[in-house]
Amino acid sequence: xxxxxxxxxxxxxxxxxxxxxxxxxxxxxxxxxxxxxxxxxxxxxxxxxxxxxxxxxxxxxxxxxxxxxxxxxxxxxxxxxxxxxxxxxxxxxxxxxxxxxxxxxxxxxxxxxxxxxxxxxxxxxxxxxxxxxxxxxxxxxxxxxxxxxxxxxxxxxxxxxxxxxxxxxxxxxxxxxxxxxxxxxxxxxxxxxxxxxxxxxxxxxxxxxxxxxxxxxxxxxxxxxxxxxxxxxxxxxxxxxxxxxxxxxxxxxxxxxxxxxxxxxxxxxxxxxxxxxxxxxxxxxxxxxxxxxxxxxxxxxxxxxxxxxxxxxxxxxxxxxxxxxxxxxxxxxxxxxxxxxxxxxxxxxxxxxxxxxxxxxxxxxxxxxxxxxxxxxxxxxxxxxxx
Amino acid sequence: xxxxxxxxxxxxxxxxxxxxxxxxxxxxxxxxxxxxxxxxxxxxxxxxxxxxxxxxxxxxxxxxxxxxxxxxxxxxxxxxxxxxxxxxxxxxxxxxxxxxxxxxxxxxxxxxxxxxxxxxxxxxxxxxxxxxxxxxxxxxxxxxxxxxxxxxxxxxxxxxxxxxxxxxxxxxxxxxxxxxxxxxxxxxxxxxxxxxxxxxxxxxxxxxxxxxxxxxxxxxxxxxxxxxxxxxxxxxxxxxxxxxxxxxxxxxxxxxxxxxxxxxxxxxxxxxxxxxxxxxxxxxxxxxxxxxxxxxxxxxxxxxxxxxxxxxxxxxxxxxxxxxxxxxxxxxxxxxxxxxxxxxxxxxxxxx
Numbered sequence: 001x002x003x004x005x006x007x008x009x010x011x012x013x014x015x016x017x018x019x020x021x022x023x024x025x026x027x028x029x030x031x032x033x034x035x036x037x038x039x040x041x042x043x044x045x046x047x048x049x050x051x052x053x054x055x056x057x058x059x060x061x062x063x064x065x066x067x068x069x070x071x072x073x074x075x076x077x078x079x080x081x082x083x084x085x086x087x088x089x090x091x092x093x094x095x096x097x098x099x100x101x102x103x104x105x106x107x108x109x110x111x112x113x114x115x116x117x118x119x120x121x122x123x124x125x126x127x128x129x130x131x132x133x134x135x136x137x138x139x140x141x142x143x144x145x146x147x148x149x150x151x152x153x154x155x156x157x158x159x160x161x162x163x164x165x166x167x168x169x170x171x172x173x174x175x176x177x178x179x180x181x182x183x184x185x186x187x188x189x190x191x192x193x194x195x196x197x198x199x200x201x202x203x204x205x206x207x208x209x210x211x212x213x214x215x216x217x218x219x220x221x222x223x224x225x226x227x228x229x230x231x232x233x234x235x236x237x238x239x240x241x242x243x244x245x246x247x248x249x250x251x252x253x254x255x256x257x258x259x260x261x262x263x264x265x266x267x268x269x270x271x272x273x274x275x276x277x278x279x280x281x282x283x284x285x286x287x288x289x290x291x292x293x294x295x296x297x298x299x300x301x302x303x304x305x306x307x308x309x310x311x312x313x314x315x316x317x318x319x320x321x322x323x324x325x326x327x328x329x330x331x332x333x334x335x336x337x338x339x340x341x342x343x344x345x346x347x348x349x350x351x352x353x354x355x356x357x358x359x360x361x362x363x364x365x366x367x368x369x370x371x372x373x374x375x376x377x378x379x380x381x382x383x384x385x386x387x
Numbered sequence: 388x389x390x391x392x393x394x395x396x397x398x399x400x401x402x403x404x405x406x407x408x409x410x411x412x413x414x415x416x417x418x419x420x421x422x423x424x425x426x427x428x429x430x431x432x433x434x435x436x437x438x439x440x441x442x443x444x445x446x447x448x449x450x451x452x453x454x455x456x457x458x459x460x461x462x463x464x465x466x467x468x469x470x471x472x473x474x475x476x477x478x479x480x481x482x483x484x485x486x487x488x489x490x491x492x493x494x495x496x497x498x499x500x501x502x503x504x505x506x507x508x509x510x511x512x513x514x515x516x517x518x519x520x521x522x523x524x525x526x527x528x529x530x531x532x533x534x535x536x537x538x539x540x541x542x543x544x545x546x547x548x549x550x551x552x553x554x555x556x557x558x559x560x561x562x563x564x565x566x567x568x569x570x571x572x573x574x575x576x577x578x579x580x581x582x583x584x585x586x587x588x589x590x591x592x593x594x595x596x597x598x599x600x601x602x603x604x605x606x607x608x609x610x611x612x613x614x615x616x617x618x619x620x621x622x623x624x625x626x627x628x629x630x631x632x633x634x635x636x637x638x639x640x641x642x643x644x645x646x647x648x649x650x651x652x653x654x655x656x657x658x659x660x661x662x663x664x665x666x667x668x669x670x671x672x673x674x675x676x677x678x679x680x681x682x683x684x685x686x687x688x689x690x691x692x693x694x695x696x697x698x699x700x701x702x703x704x705x706x707x708x709x710x711x712x713x714x715x716x717x718x719x720x721x722x723x724x725x726x727x728x729x730x731x732x733x734x735x736x737x738x739x
Contacts, residue, residue, distance in 0.1 A: 058448075061512070062441065062508070063512045066628055066724065069628050075626050076624055076625075076640065078623050128447075237465075239464070240460055240464055241460050254463055372452055375455070
């Protein structure tokens with residue numbers, strides 16, 4: 001049985017297009033320092049550092065933990081670098097948690113980042129590989145046909161994606177750290193924005209952000225002594241499946257379903273919509289909200305879009321299960337950090353520390369990340385209570 | 388802390404150029420071999436899978452995604468990846484077992500370094516603002532380290548040559564070695580310097596290949612009914628990236644990791660050290676406190692073949708092989724990452 005562990009400190013940077021006032025080291029240091037301050041501890045209180053980011057080819061720094069050792073106060077400590085595609089921010093948090101849950105460490109720091117202004121993600125993702133078909137499409141081009149297939153199967157109205165785009169930006173306007181600040185956004189404006197990869201419009205896509213997110217994860221004893229309320233880690237799960245195989249269900253991937261079932265079982269969740277108070281879910285393109293509502297069991301297959309259209313996932317409409325109250329990936333996307341932001345924002349909610357985007361009375365929340373061609377999944381459930 | 392059993396290990400033969408063989412084709416044979424060693428069918432029969440690789444080896448983002456294709460991950464599996472040597476994937480897997488969420492784990496590492504110029508490629512792991520733009524290659528940095536050792540009188544060129552001579556000699560017994568043979572200390576010293584004071588033979592070759600291991604709880608090892616060895620300690624430490632701030636003639640992080648892993652708690656019969664350059668083996672042996680009684684790099688070490696991203700795991704595997712063969716009771720395996728031994732992992736493996 002795993003030892004109890006909890007998030008006792010969270011730090012983020014303000015997400016923005018270009019942080020030209022800091023280096024990569026400065027960026028991660030800022031998030032880490034904010035997390036230490038939030039936990040009320042110093043660098044010497046950290047036993048190990050677990051770093052995550054998306055492919056090294058983005059910024060062109062190979063194994064950046066080597067360069068970031070000093071910025072993250074890691075001299076003489078263990079340092080681990082996780083890389084699991086877009087789910088990496090979530091996976092990194094899970095690997096960090098395992099350092100404490102295994103009993104091997106008392107208190108660790110985990111950091112994930114991306115400095116997209118110093119990188120070229122589109123190039124890195126489309127680089128031809130010697131033995132593979134050249135997609136040359138980037139992420140949006142990869143997911144657009146899958147979304148079209150979802151629309152065909154579910155008979156969802158055309159404006160579901162538009163609704164998600166507006167909802168998440170209105171959420172983001174409550175979160176001062178969110179990259180996009182669009183309190184005035186309208187359905188009409190999203191609809192009129194140009195088509196990038198049919199059916200994904202410009203305003204239905206995530207932005208390209210610089211940013212870092214950090215968390216301090218501590219064992220039971222230290223978490224109980226922490227100054228601010230801890231977010232207890234109630235369940236952790238990861239799943240992977242191959243990118244392509246005969247019969248692969250790309251709209252509703254088996255790996256996502258299995259991962260959710262695993263994490264819910266650990267947290268004692270039988271009906272996620274009822275049992276959870278909110279969810280921070282990786283939605284980089286608007287239509288992934290209804291698709292993941294189904295994949296994660298919040299709605300029956302083919303009916304996820306109904307929750308979206310009813311306002312069930314909207315904070316502003318008083319929905320019963322707000323999704324992405326922070327504004328989500330649609331409001332801020334430092335790729336390698338985006339998964340960890342989901343995990344951290346779920347923890348902020350159950351700590352009652354989410355400011356203007358707080359879901360009132362949140363006690364149990366889901367953090368979710370996915371990556372690659374939606375074949376890698378990482379999830380955790382955090383709670384205000386230990387069990 | 389519960390002991391972890393190593394139950395299977397295999398590596399591919401280190402070759403200079405695997406040609407048109409892709410990553411999946413490199414990985415699958417070693418996976419099939421370790422499955423066979425414990426009598427399982429595929430990755431579905433273990434609880435967790437973790438790999439180590441580096442996108443820059445093959446020059447494309449998400450190199451590890453191809454690795455998943457070698458696993459038969461249908462239905463989906465619990466899987467993770469470190470952009471580090473697979474020795475750190477072993478470390479992550481041990482945490483997973485110790486937290487109780489897995490009883491067994493498959494670990495693999497792979498690298499196909501041949502398509503690029505590895506020493507130049509690795510220059511891009513240096514500080515991206517001040518050092519990487521100068522393209523300072525790994526061999527040049529190692530040469531600077533060797534020069535410091537020589538000038539401070541810590542070692543002699545003859546000491547370095549003796550490391551090379553022993554590696555080549557030991558490698559004759561290692562069917563996976565890329566470089567093996569009889570080369571005397573004087574033969575080594577007679578060779579021209581390459582990047583002074585290093586000779587080409589002081590540097591590990593560039594190799595393509597993969598390695599895989601299966602670990603589990605002791606209960607599971609008994610259930611599988613296969614010979615196993617126990618991981619009694621494992622620890623890793625990193626130190627400053629600023630080479631000017633480090634004593635390059637020593638390895639403080641190895642010393643610390645060795646202490647935490649309990650290297651000194653008993654005699655060390657065998658040690659496999661990830662020393663890509665001859666002088667680094669001498670630094671490491673000293674930092675680990677190894678003496679005359681320890682057989683160092685009986686496989687020939689990475690001077691005989693360096694499977695980037697798998698060599699660290701391979702060191703653990705080599706020690707495991709010696710122990711289950713009854714040739715040693717207790718051994719130490721070391722893995723490294725970064726320029727001039729910046730990051731080091733130490734594992735203590737014992738007879739069950």
